[in-house]
Amino acid sequence: MSLAGKKIVLGVSGGIAAYKTPELVRRLRDRGADVRVAMTEAAKAFITPLSLQAVSGYPVSDSLLDPAAEAAMGHIELGKWADLVILAPATADLIARVAAGMANDLVSTICLATPAPVAVLPAMNQQMYRAAATQHNLEVLASRGLLIWGPDSGSQACGDIGPGRMLDPLTIVDMAVAHFSPVNDLKHLNIMITAGPTREPLDPVRYISNHSSGKMGFAIAAAAARRGANVTLAIRSSFTTDATVC
Structure with missing residues (x-):
């Protein structure tokens, strides 16, 4: 454009x-x-x-x-x-x-x-x-x-x-x-996006996780919102990130 x-x-x-x-x-x-x-x-x-x-x-x-x-x-x-x-x-x-x-x-x-x-x-x-x-x-x-x-x-x-x-x-x-040049081609959609690390329990004590920063999820959420979508961003309650949704 x-x-x-x-x-x-x-x-x-x-x-x-x-x-x-x-x-x-x-x-x-x-x-x-x-x-x-x-x-x-x-x-x-x-x-x-x-x-x-x-x-x-x-x-x-x-x-x-x-x-x-x-x-x-x-x-x-x-x-x-x-x-x-x-x-x-x-x-x-x-x-x-x-x-x-x-x-x-x-x-x-x-x-x-x-x-x-x-x-x-x-x-x-x-x-x-x-x-x-x-x-x-x-x-x-x-x-x-x-x-x-x-x-x-x-x-x-x-x-x-x-x-x-x-x-x-x-x-x-x-x-x-x-x-x-706003694009609103997603305005009819409700989109849920997850971001950040996940945890999969092995037993009551141990779990498998990853070092995801959440940046990709936040970027996708920002892009979808700019195109008119109604976005719900799901992150783990204890997760903190420096990524910014513009």
């Missing part, structure tokens, strides 16, 4: 996952999207505006008062221009500021000024992601209709292992395509 004719604003904040954004921009453009980039000041410590300008074909915006924008109000111009705003990476700080309705930089202000849907791609240390404040902020954003895409789970730049990794660029592009 194509993103031809779609206008996407990519808001980049200051996380290590910002190094993935040139690939994300390139792949969005490969699908036909028109992409413009806005950056926070902290994002420039991880990726240069020139790099993103080269792959997007547009100057990168990083100031609330842009002399080149209409009435020097780049946040209004970009907010009106966008069909979709993608915050990637969305750090814990950016998520908190957007949840609080703050407008103290260009990226957070665009989120207030745009009538377009906003997709949030969390990217942070696993402990920061699990923090009660971050989870509350994500719940606030979801309750307002913002799209929460991810995060993924695995090894992190700090050496930790767990949830908080930004989704890879190909997955983000697929989710953008699905957003603009």
Whole structure:
């Protein structure tokens, strides 16, 4: 499927996952999207505006008062221009500021000024992601209709292992395509999916089990739900997973 004719604003904040954004921009453009980039000041410590300008074909915006924008109000111009705003990476700080309705930089202000849907791609240390404040902020954003895409789970730049990794660029592009071209061919189905390890008892003391992460089951459940199915996901009560259903 194509993103031809779609206008996407990519808001980049200051996380290590910002190094993935040139690939994300390139792949969005490969699908036909028109992409413009806005950056926070902290994002420039991880990726240069020139790099993103080269792959997007547009100057990168990083100031609330842009002399080149209409009435020097780049946040209004970009907010009106966008069909979709993608915050990637969305750090814990950016998520908190957007949840609080703050407008103290260009990226957070665009989120207030745009009538377009906003997709949030969390990217942070696993402990920061699990923090009660971050989870509350994500719940606030979801309750307002913002799209929460991810995060993924695995090894992190700090050496930790767990949830908080930004989704890879190909997955983000697929989710953008699905957003603009929803497929509801499973809407008439009720689907039950099991995920995670199983246990088969040998006797009252011993059992046979496996090391399933549950990721495949969660991924199938997410894909079915995106296609309109009424999904019931069954997992063992004591099973915990870092997999995320988007």
